[in-house]
Amino acid sequence: MSTTMTKTDTLVSVENLKTYFYTEDGIVPAIDGVSFEVKKGETLAIVGESGSGKSVTSLSIMRLIPQPPGKILDGDIKFQGESLLAKSDKEMRAIRGNRISMIFQEPMTSLNPVYKVGDQISETIILHQKKNKKEALAEAINLLNLVGIPEPERRINQYPHELSGGMRQRVMIAIALACHPELLIADEPTTALDVTIQNQILQLMKNLKQKSNMSIMLITHDLGVVAEMADRVVVMYSGQIVEQGDVFTIFENPKHPYTEGLLKSMPSAEKRVGKLYAIDGVVPNPLNLPPGCRFADRCEYATSLCHQEMPQIQEINENEVVRCWKYTDRWEA
Amino acid sequence: MLSGVVEPVQSDKKVEKVNQEILLSVKDIKMHFPIKGGLLGRTQGHVKAVDGVSFDIIKGETLGLVGESGCGKSTTGRVLLRLLEATSGSVNFDGKEIFSLNDNDLRATRSDMQLIFQDPFSSLNPRLSVGETLSRVLKIHGVKDPQERENRIKEVLELVGLTSFHMRRYPHEFSGGQRQRIGIARALILNPKLIVLDEPVSALDVSIQSQVVNLLEDLQEKFGLTYLFVSHGLNIVRHISDRVGVMYLGKMVELADSDTLFESPKHPYTQALISANPIPNPRLRDKPKIILQGDVPSPINPPSGCYFHTRCPYAQPKCREEAPEFVKTGENQYVACHYPLS
Numbered sequence: 001m002s003t004t005m006t007k008t009d010t011l012v013s014v015e016n017l018k019t020y021f022y023t024e025d026g027i028v029p030a031i032d033g034v035s036f037e038v039k040k041g042e043t044l045a046i047v048g049e050s051g052s053g054k055s056v057t058s059l060s061i062m063r064l065i066p067q068p069p070g071k072i073l074d075g076d077i078k079f080q081g082e083s084l085l086a087k088s089d090k091e092m093r094a095i096r097g098n099r100i101s102m103i104f105q106e107p108m109t110s111l112n113p114v115y116k117v118g119d120q121i122s123e124t125i126i127l128h129q130k131k132n133k134k135e136a137l138a139e140a141i142n143l144l145n146l147v148g149i150p151e152p153e154r155r156i157n158q159y160p161h162e163l164s165g166g167m168r169q170r171v172m173i174a175i176a177l178a179c180h181p182e183l184l185i186a187d188e189p190t191t192a193l194d195v196t197i198q199n200q201i202l203q204l205m206k207n208l209k210q211k212s213n214m215s216i217m218l219i220t221h222d223l224g225v226v227a228e229m230a231d232r233v234v235v236m237y238s239g240q241i242v243e244q245g246d247v248f249t250i251f252e253n254p255k256h257p258y259t260e261g262l263l264k265s266m267p268s269a270e271k272r273v274g275k276l277y278a279i280d281g282v283v284p285n286p287l288n289l290p291p292g293c294r295f296a297d298r299c300e301y302a303t304s305l306c307h308q309e310m311p312q313i314q315e316i317n318e319n320e321v322v323r324c325w326k327y328t329d330r331w332e333a
Numbered sequence: 334m335l336s337g338v339v340e341p342v343q344s345d346k347k348v349e350k351v352n353q354e355i356l357l358s359v360k361d362i363k364m365h366f367p368i369k370g371g372l373l374g375r376t377q378g379h380v381k382a383v384d385g386v387s388f389d390i391i392k393g394e395t396l397g398l399v400g401e402s403g404c405g406k407s408t409t410g411r412v413l414l415r416l417l418e419a420t421s422g423s424v425n426f427d428g429k430e431i432f433s434l435n436d437n438d439l440r441a442t443r444s445d446m447q448l449i450f451q452d453p454f455s456s457l458n459p460r461l462s463v464g465e466t467l468s469r470v471l472k473i474h475g476v477k478d479p480q481e482r483e484n485r486i487k488e489v490l491e492l493v494g495l496t497s498f499h500m501r502r503y504p505h506e507f508s509g510g511q512r513q514r515i516g517i518a519r520a521l522i523l524n525p526k527l528i529v530l531d532e533p534v535s536a537l538d539v540s541i542q543s544q545v546v547n548l549l550e551d552l553q554e555k556f557g558l559t560y561l562f563v564s565h566g567l568n569i570v571r572h573i574s575d576r577v578g579v580m581y582l583g584k585m586v587e588l589a590d591s592d593t594l595f596e597s598p599k600h601p602y603t604q605a606l607i608s609a610n611p612i613p614n615p616r617l618r619d620k621p622k623i624i625l626q627g628d629v630p631s632p633i634n635p636p637s638g639c640y641f642h643t644r645c646p647y648a649q650p651k652c653r654e655e656a657p658e659f660v661k662t663g664e665n666q667y668v669a670c671h672y673p674l675s
Binding site: 049050164166167194195196197198199200202203221222223224225226227228229230247248251261262263265266267268275276277278279280282298 | 401402508509510511538539540541542543544546547550565567568569571572605606609610611612613614615616617618622624625628629
């Protein structure tokens with residue numbers, strides 16, 4: 001665990017990214033000016049509710065946005081200083097699964113049901129590492145061992161449906177790690193799993209990270225998982241970042257009213273309180289966004305300024321960024 | 334709106350029930366699904382989804398039912414509403430033997446026991462407006478006067494935080510949280526005594542979850558409802574339940590007061606489940622956890638003796654051979670374990 005961030009080298013930097021979707025009903029600004037960095041060796045968690053843009057952010061980094069209807073309108077994504085948006089499809093293919101890899105929420109739909117597990121792992125190795133089939137299968141056995149699958153020699157000849165949900169997710173992780181990526185994007189990796197299996201997978205990810213110094217971008221809606229895993233946290237709401245900071249600041253001293261509300265509305269695991277705190281209302285319709293702060297309608301502090309004008313994202317402390325009028329000199333309490 | 338920022342009240346209603354009147358009593362229910370296969374479609378085995386579960390639900394309480402997928406918690410909820418015909422066992426609801434009712438009596442009894450589903454979208458008919466969906470419920474249960482039906486619908490929509498304006502809308506026009514409110518309205522419109530809630534908030538976002546949980550608690554208080562709350566989310570179960578039952582592979586392994594269960598679990602599985610539950614506090618992340626090895630065994634061919642012995646960190650030879658009885662170990666605490674934790 002790296003509570004004291006000594007390694008400050010940037011691995012990925014997302015700069016003012018805008019990814020819009022052009023639908024029949026209108027334009028959906030799924031990501032609307034998002035900037036953040038993933039540092040080498042850190043785990044960055046991106047939290048937000050459905051529709052907040054967290055998954056679209058990760059798909060944009062992988063250049064996997066379906067086009068049309070999607071389009072990256074503006075901004076840049078730099079990986080080790082090089083723009084990913086400027087790369088050709090061929091160059092991207094050499095990066096995907098090799099230097100940046102991804103695991104998804106549903107391990108059943110992400111594995112091919114008609115290929116044996118061993119073949120699916122070795123495909124990546126053969127493609128990126130110039131190994132022959134025999135060497136790749138031997139490597140696949142090593143990887144299955146690494147992710148804690150018993151009897152890997154037997155498992156490589158099995159099909160995905162013969163494995164349990166937790167096992168499938170381990171296979172996905174094995175594929176993702178096959179080429180020792182610099183960045184692992186994990187999109188809700190444990191949401192479909194039971195809590196005792198979730199625990200196994202989270203411990204596995206922690207152990208693997210310690211061994212390899214890769215960075216993890218963890219996308220989740222579960223604040224319990226964030227607390228367990230993250231060094232830093234990005235909170236998204238309605239296509240924008242509303243707050244960014246290190247995990248202790250976010251949990252102990254949240255600045256944005258939305259982050260504060262989310263944390264307060266969690267039922268406690270330790271003791272029972274009376275009523276749960278609830279954030280009133282719903283997320284704004286992305287086809288018809290308000291001109292001001294997108295959280296203003298649900299915010300208990302909102303003033304007329306919040307409804308009229310969108311607050312800008314600003315750094316309020318070292319490593320702490322927030323988008324809220326409360327922290328500007330135009331705020332009159 | 335019924336939800337929103339409500340002052341925290343001490344939930345005293347959770348403390349003492351003077352007259353502990355039993356509303357529902359479940360005795361040794363089993364639900365074995367046959368596996369058909371082969372050329373002649375013969376039964377080749379059984380999935381023992383629920384394998385001998387007994388418990389009572391006290392009037393006005395919330396009983397939580399937790400466990401991992403495939404443990405039989407949802408099936409239990411369905412069996413006691415007789416949406417599934419149980420293999421054996423009995424359920425007594427408000428003095429009636431549910432499993433021996435004929436169709437007419439069963440329909441009449443169903444107005445007293447309702448179900449709310451996890452996915453509010455697939456459980457609403459997309460072709461019917463909300464008003465029509467609710468109106469059908471009333472029609473089937475004998476409310477003939479259209480004006481009376483409309484009044485009841487308006488009333489119940491307001492109760493769940495919607496308005497009469499929503500009557501003419503269709504399910505796709507609502508957000509997930511609103512759809513779950515419609516599901517609640519549908520269950521509530523017949524003035525039931527018992528509501529079985531099957532993962533009612535699992536599909537909702539965090540900020541919407543608490544709105545719906547608060548609504549459920551308000552309605553319970555207002556109408557003296559009794560809930561069976563089935564969920565895999567431990568934190569939400571702890572929050573809403575008076576008592577909690579833990580299931581593993583079709584059996585109840587522990588049943589106790591919410592606080593007792595979470596603070597001093599007696600069954601090793603309960604202990605592991607609570608330990609695995611991620612706590613939203615980054616300072617506690619390095620606290621050692623009990624990590625269970627392996628997966629839940631198949632309910633087609635469960636292990637011998639105690640079903641949990643294959644994963645239990647404390648298993649002894651006896652656990653492999655003999656199935657433990659579900660016995661009382663303390664006030665309001667029942668556990669099925671040869672060597673309960675102290």
